[in-house]
Amino acid sequence: MSGSKLKRIGIITGGGDCPGLNAVIRAVAKSAMGEYGATVIGIQDGFEGFVEGRMHEISNKEVSGILSQGGTILGTSNKGDPFHYPEEGLDGEIKIVDESARVMRNYRRWGLDALIAIGGDGTMHISNKLANLGMNIVGVPKTIDNDLEATDLTFGYDSALYVATEAIDRLHTTGSSHHRVMVIEVMGRYAGWIALGAGLAGGADIILLPEIPFTWESIYLKVKERSLHGKRFSIVCVAEGAKPADGDIVIKEMDVKRTDARRLGGIGELIGNCIAQDTGLETRVTVLGHVQRGGTPTPFDRNLSTKFGFKACQLAAEGKFGHMVALKGNRIEAVTIKQAVAKQKLVPLDCDEVLAAKAVGTSFGE
Numbered sequence: 001m002s003g004s005k006l007k008r009i010g011i012i013t014g015g016g017d018c019p020g021l022n023a024v025i026r027a028v029a030k031s032a033m034g035e036y037g038a039t040v041i042g043i044q045d046g047f048e049g050f051v052e053g054r055m056h057e058i059s060n061k062e063v064s065g066i067l068s069q070g071g072t073i074l075g076t077s078n079k080g081d082p083f084h085y086p087e088e089g090l091d092g093e094i095k096i097v098d099e100s101a102r103v104m105r106n107y108r109r110w111g112l113d114a115l116i117a118i119g120g121d122g123t124m125h126i127s128n129k130l131a132n133l134g135m136n137i138v139g140v141p142k143t144i145d146n147d148l149e150a151t152d153l154t155f156g157y158d159s160a161l162y163v164a165t166e167a168i169d170r171l172h173t174t175g176s177s178h179h180r181v182m183v184i185e186v187m188g189r190y191a192g193w194i195a196l197g198a199g200l201a202g203g204a205d206i207i208l209l210p211e212i213p214f215t216w217e218s219i220y221l222k223v224k225e226r227s228l229h230g231k232r233f234s235i236v237c238v239a240e241g242a243k244p245a246d247g248d249i250v251i252k253e254m255d256v257k258r259t260d261a262r263r264l265g266g267i268g269e270l271i272g273n274c275i276a277q278d279t280g281l282e283t284r285v286t287v288l289g290h291v292q293r294g295g296t297p298t299p300f301d302r303n304l305s306t307k308f309g310f311k312a313c314q315l316a317a318e319g320k321f322g323h324m325v326a327l328k329g330n331r332i333e334a335v336t337i338k339q340a341v342a343k344q345k346l347v348p349l350d351c352d353e354v355l356a357a358k359a360v361g362t363s364f365g366e
């Protein structure tokens with residue numbers, strides 16, 4: 001398109017990876033080069049790479065054949081927030097410093113007119129602050145957690161659901177053969193969309209979400225009740241951020257270098273042990289982990305990513321900075337990044353999925 005001021009456009013992937021990132025990179029790069037004749041600069045390894053100035057010009061060849069590839073060809077990192085940058089001293093001690101000026105310098109040094117920032121909550125917060133320093137940013141929302149309020153869906157979620165649902169299906173057959181309680185822990189720190197979506201699709205008997213603190217009694221009761229009715233197995237789908245009403249989330253590790261220092265994990269094991277102890281039933285625990293974040297995107301995610309990437313490029317060419325692309329119904333629209341970071345999208349307790357799951361007999365451990 002002639003008349004566009006878009007000459008050099010940067011692209012960065014921040015936070016945890018997810019299926020569909022490469023499809024966005026491809027869509028941005030191909031639209032930028034093809035439609036606007038722009039040069040595309042890839043920033044390596046998220047904001048860590050931006051602070052350190054690790055960037056390169058992306059060729060058409062580099063973005064060819066990556067549509068169906070999981071991960072990100074640029075690399076990413078959930079460490080290195082430029083405003084809270086972890087710097088390791090000679091004594092090994094980590095100091096948190098503000099390196100945003102270095103990022104701004106690299107942005108100018110590479111002659112960028114705009115940056116397409118693909119990421120979740122953390123990346124959008126950083127983007128909002130960089131926009132306030134004068135960077136021309138357009139955001140693209142990604143996360144398997146689907147916890148950004150401003151968009152109906154993020155890409156990566158559908159792919160994660162597919163993997164998690166398949167895992168539950170597999171646990172179903174082995175669980176029912178051995179008459180066991182099968183606990184599966186899926187990702188979702190503060191929002192339980194994966195546990196809810198996969199639990200519903202996989203027919204889990206108990207779904208535990210961060211949004212609904214559970215009681216141990218109600219879990220035991222549900223499992224025992226199924227046993228009494230001759231159902232000799234149970235499936236429990238638990239989000240890593242689920243917590244008992246009288247307790248707290250289970251933290252696996254603290255790492256100050258991360259944008260969110262808390263790394264969760266372990267609630268599945270705890271629940272499995274408690275069920276086995278209370279009910280006397282044989283119990284097995286599966287932690288799905290990063291399997292649900294890797295691999296090829298579903299067709300839905302590939303298409304959403306491609307539409308997001310194209311729209312982001314279009315917004316940048318129109319000079320509509322400080323905005324994030326978002327899915328609203330069937331349309332891709334623009335919302336302000338400020339609006340996008342205002343609120344996390346948690347599972348509403350009265351949403352259709354929760355109501356439907358309850359109606360078919362699923363317990364939420366209340």
Ligand code: F6P
Pocket residue numbers: 016078120143144145187188189240263264293
């Ligand atoms: O943000 C997505 C997410 O998948 C969370 O649900 C999970 O807690 C986190 O990433 C784990 O990320 P990592 O292991 O890369 O630190």
